[in-house]
Amino acid sequence: MKLKHLLAGVAVIALGALLTACSGGGSKTSSSNNSSGKTLTVWCWDETYNTKAMQDAIASYKKANGKQKVKIVTMAQDDIVQKLNTGLASGNNKGLPNIVLIEDYRIQGYLTSYPDAFSDLSNIVKKDDFSSYKVAAGTKGGKRYGVPFDSGVAGLFYRTDILKKAGYSDADMQNITWDKFVQIAKDVKSKTGTYMMTQDPSDLGLLRIMMQSAGSWYYKSNGKTVNLANNQVLKDGLKVYKELMTDGTVEKVSGWDAGVAAVQKGKVATAPTGSWYSSTIQGAKDQSGKWRIAPIPRLSGDDSVNASSIGGAGWYVLKGSGNVAGAKDFLKKTFASDPKLMNTIAKDIGAVASLKSALKQPNYQAEYPFYSNQKVFNDLLTWAKKVPEVNYGSGTYQIEDVLKDPVSAIVKGANVDSTLKDAQTQAEAAVKNQ
Amino acid sequence: MMRKKSHWGLIGEYVFLTIIAIISVFPFYFMIVGMTSTSQNIVAGSLAFGGELFKNFQNLFSNNLGFVRALGNSAWIAVIQTILALFISSLAGYGFVIYHTKLSNRVFNTLLLSMMVPFAALMIPLYRMFSALSNTPFEIFGINTFASVILPSVATAFLIFFFRQNAKAFPISLVEAARMDGMSEFNIFTHIYMPSSKNTYAAAAIITFMNSWNNYLWPLVVLQSDDKRTIPLVLSAMGASYTPDYGMMMCGIVISTLPTAILFFFLQRQFVQGMLGSVK
Amino acid sequence: MKDNLARRKNRMGWGFFSPSVILISVMVFIPMIYALFTSFMAGPPVNMHWVGLQNYQAMFSDKTFLTAASNTFLYLIVQVPIMLFLAMIISVMLNDNRLKFRGLYRTAIFLPCITSLVSYSLIMKTIFAPTGIANKLLMDVHLIGAPIQWLTDPFWAKVLIIISITWRWTGYNMIFFLSGLQNIDTEIYEAAEIDGASRWKQFTRITIPMLKPIILFTAITSTIGTLQLFDEVNNITKGGPGNATTTLSQYIYNLSYKYTPNFGYATAISFVVVIAIVVLSLIQLKAGGEDK
Incomplete structure (x- = not known):
């Protein structure tokens, strides 16, 4: 008898709790999702990086418009991608943010899949104010949809002490080719025993x-035609890549953390990567004064320059979430125009801006003891201006996943032309339905 | 006739189980060490305790990701889901055995189909359904509510299957005897079956609670506002950084695994042999 | 007479299982039908069009799909039997009344499956790094001469995934066996003991036959779990090196969310997975003598 009552009681409580939990939630939802509501919601990833930059922007915007409330929700990038896709694909904008951070490699895919979802920001993003390749990333059909944020400008981070032991001075590292890089790698490994880099x-x-x-990519410049089989630049790159992967100068690792660990333990001499890596490297405080950054190596031939990019992201405004004017005004007065904000952000998170006018700011002209008193921000932003524009297209990650096995086959000795031809067919099939 | 080697057999069991237990627990040791270490040491795989425990905890509770609130949300969801799921699914699992007919068997087989579809394929239509409830009287079940997280997992073929398989060992004679005494069918379920199946309920409760506690994909999509986020979502947000603070995360992870571990420790006591015999 | 009984049984039965039937129909079957339609469509998510069987045909020439499918089946064939056997042995031992500290042992062995994915993958990567503990141990006992590249060699990466899944899910399956063992009457063992049956004989002649429903349950659910395997690969190897460890579920996820969404193709692959699971489950049900 008792058990029956107990059970009934438990079931009633559970159902009751379910209902109250829901109704509480329900009412809150309707108020916070009111599209005419003033609060702007921002989605971005990385608490210590993008979120921090956004907080700086909110603080500086307060001076222009004290009433506007802006709320940040930090999520993993994969989570943002998934929530955006689910929301946009089901045609329901409820709960989507006003402003969202999207990686440069992905934005063309969004603009293709959801052509009406994003607000045209051409009138607040002035083309000449930013590094041109950053603007190109968020442009489709002549309309600029994105406010460029951090520059993924690439640099060759290197350990001055290790390279000196291998017989290379700072001057030797400037504006080199990848062939030279391979040569240096061999000397570093044989003379110091240290790996050149992790891969x-x-x-x-x-x-x-x-x-x-x-100026080349997995796509031709229309962003639609897959460009693997007859891509001379890719072939030249693969030649270098194969050499690096097979001559014992590169430590093979798996995953981001392993690469970070190798750098912080002092197990590698260089890291050719994006400017955003700077804060990670500076985590190894004991290596202060031992690092410098040189321009990224170039390919010999192919009109390759000593400037490139990797990663980087921009801010986008979702039309369906309401208060588009508020979101635009916010971005216009912060990321789209404010060099002082870029100065603050440089100090707080070490991000290199895409906004050219940031160059004159004090933090951009400062010398950094960690990098042997190099003016790293000044240098990186200067190189950023030279990065060639490419059209990332809508399937960069997909093509890359198709390409992974062919690339490892090539490293193991497969014929480059026929392997790439095969990969081209696979990649074309993969992106056909986008 | 007693077993001759039973003594040695027992020692063998101890050795084998101890090795398995150490392998199983090792990562927990790593996590507890991690609570006291810096991010760098954790990534480097250091197994020695550091002195960062206080700082890591401070970071965990001072950042604005809402770890404590997420603990509360997760607990709410997991408890309600476990109670509802156990009741509804055991009802069905028991029903499929006791009232076994050709038709009910077909119904059961059809239900099994439901656990064979990868969830990723169902997510968008499911999301569409829940979002269609917005601005209707059923909004209390719509997206961004705990109900929307719980409802898809209340009745699962997995649990029904589990209860059904266990109910097969349940002596039907007990049911018939109770019927003779004039007990109603529902009362037989609650008074005879449930008390004698504590072991099954214990296992089901552990699994359901754990699945709910760790559920990631669906809550991620369906919960919109950050004050409703559950533990896995907050941990995911913490980890997605160019330089994740693993020390802080380890503190969060250890705290977040405790409820399931404690629940398991208490419920596993139900796994005592001969439970059925005692009812007879 | 017989018909009457069946009808009465059905009526009472529905009282018990209709809540579940209704809930599962709404929460799974309706979305499933929707997904089935999607699997015949292609194009941008907000503007999909009918393409017939094109998505299903595309799989045959899709190398990533074929790799993912063969990986998934490899995991299934190698890993599930090992894990279930191990779980069963452990459960039987942990059911021994003479054993002390059973609660502690059980909790310890259960712990892996509640470890959060983040720490789990971090730990696995650390242990199996080229200079990690696993290689050190193996080299100390001279099983290997040079460190194994667990994470970057296509073969060893698969082995690592199998080790990882086994480590994480053995304790999980143990619970079902432990709970199932309680349904076996102790008197049967006592009788067998009097007859002088060895422990191994008791295991094969009593435990296994009596556990049959649970063995079937764990076999089917593990098959489903393996065919939908995602977390381990996505967190430990990211499917790499190359696509050497990728699974069907990871590919479905990537097609839906990592890449520019191609929901039509993703759901088509999902239904191929469903068909594979149905076939395998039917075989297992048949082998488990479950037709009655």
Whole structure:
């Protein structure tokens, strides 16, 4: 008897609790999602990086418009991608943010899949104010949809002490070719025993850096035609990549953390990567004064320059979430125009701006003891101006996943032309339905 | 006739189980060490305790990701979901065995189909359904409510299957005897079956609570406002950084695994042999 | 007479299982039908059009799909039997009344499956790094001469995934066996003991036959779990090196969310997974003598 009552009681309580939990939630939802509501919601990833930059922007915007409330929700990038896709695909804008951070490699895909979802920001984003390749990333059909944020400008981070032991001075590292880099790598390994760099065999970032330095990509410039089989730049890049992966100068790792650990333990001499890596490297405080940054190497031939990019993101405004004017005004007065904000952000998170006018700011002209008193911000932003524009298209990650096995086959000795031809067919099939 | 080697057998069991237990627990040791370490040491795989415990905890509770609120949200959801799921699914699992007919068997087989579809394929239509409830009287079940997180997991073929398989060992004679005494069918379920199946309920409760507690994909999509986020969502947000603070995360992870571990420790006591015999 | 009984049984039965039937129909079957339609469509998510069987045909020439499918089946064939056997052995031992500290042992062995994915993958990567503990141990006992590249070699990465899944899910399956063992009457063992049956004989002649429903349950659910395997690969190897460890579920996820969404193709693959699971489950049900 008792048990029956107990059970009934438990069931009633559970149902009751469910209902109250829901109704509480329900009422809150309707108020916070009111599209005419003033509060702007921002989605971005990385608490210590993008969120911090956004907080700086909110603080500086307060002076212009004290009434506007802006709320940040920090999520993992994958989570943002998934929530955006689910929301936009189901045609229900409820709960989506006003402003969202999207990676440069992904934005073309969004603009293609959801053509009406994003607000045209052409009138607040002045083309000449930013590094041109950053503007190109968020442009489709002549309309500029994105406010460029952090520059993924690439640099060759290197350990001055290790390279000196291998017989290379700072001057020797400036504006080199990848062939020279391979040569240096051999000397570093044989003279100091240290690996030149780490490389994750599943991460083709290095090839992306090489391609963009010559204005080439997995796509032709229309962003639609897959460009693998007859891509001379890619072939030249693969030649370098294969050499690096097979001559014993590169430590193979798996995953981001392993690469970070190798750098922080002092197990590698260089890291050719994006400017955003700076804060990670500076985590190794005991290596202060031992690092410098040189321009990223170029490919010999192919009109390749000593400037490229990897990663980086921009801010976008979702039309369906209401208060578009408020969101635009916010971005216009912060990320789209304010060099002082870029100065603050440089100090707080070490991000290199895409806004050219940031160059004159004090933090950009400062010398950094960690980097042997190099004016790193000044240098990186200067190189950013030279990065060639490419059209990332809508399937960069998908093509890259198709390309991973062919690339490792090439490293193992497969014929480059036929392997790439095969990969081209696969990639074309993969992106056909986008 | 007693077993001759039973003594040695027992020692063998101890050795084997101890090895398995150490392998199983090792990562927990790593996590507890991690609570006291810096991010760098954790990534480097250091197994020695550091002195960062206080700082890591401070970071965990001072950042604005809302770890404590997420603990509360997760607990709410997991408890309600476990109670509802156990009741409804055991009802069905028991029903499929006791009232076994050709038709009910077909119904059961059809239900099994429901656990074979990868959830990723169902997510968008499901999301559409829940979002269609917005601005209707059923909004209390719509997206961004706890109900929307719980409802899809209340009746699962997995649990029904589990209860059904266990109910098969339940002696039907007990049911028939109770019927003779004039007990109603529902009362037989609650008074005879449930008390004698504590072991099954214990296992089901552990699994359901754990699944709910760790559920990631669906809550991520359906919960919109950050004050409703559950633990896995907050941990995911913490980890997604160019330089994740693993020390802080380890503190969060250890705290977030405790409820399931404690629940398991208490419920596993139900796994005592001969439970059925005692009812007879 | 017989018909009457069946009808009465059905009527009472519905009282018990209709809440579940209704809930599952709404929460799974309706979305499933919707997904089935999607699997015949292609194009941008907000503007999809009918393409017939094109998505299903595309799989045959899609190397990523074929790799993912063969990986998934490899995991299934190698890992599930090992894990279930291990779980069963452990459960039987942990059911021994003479054993002390059973609660502690059980909790310890259960712990892996509640470890958060973040720490789990971090730990696995650390242990199996080239200079990690696993290689050190193996080299100390001279099983290997040079460190194994667990994470970057296509073969060893698969082994690592199998080790990882086994580590994480053995304790989980143990719970079902432990709970199932309680349904076996102790008197049967006592009788067998009097007859002088060895422990191994008791295990094969009593425990296994009596556990059959649970063995079937764990076999089917593990098959489903493996065919939908996502977390381990996505967190430990990211499917790499290359696509050497990727699974069907990871590919479905990537097609839906990592890449520019191609929901039509993703759901088509989902239904291929469903068909594979149905076939495998039917085989297992048949082998488990479950037709009655």
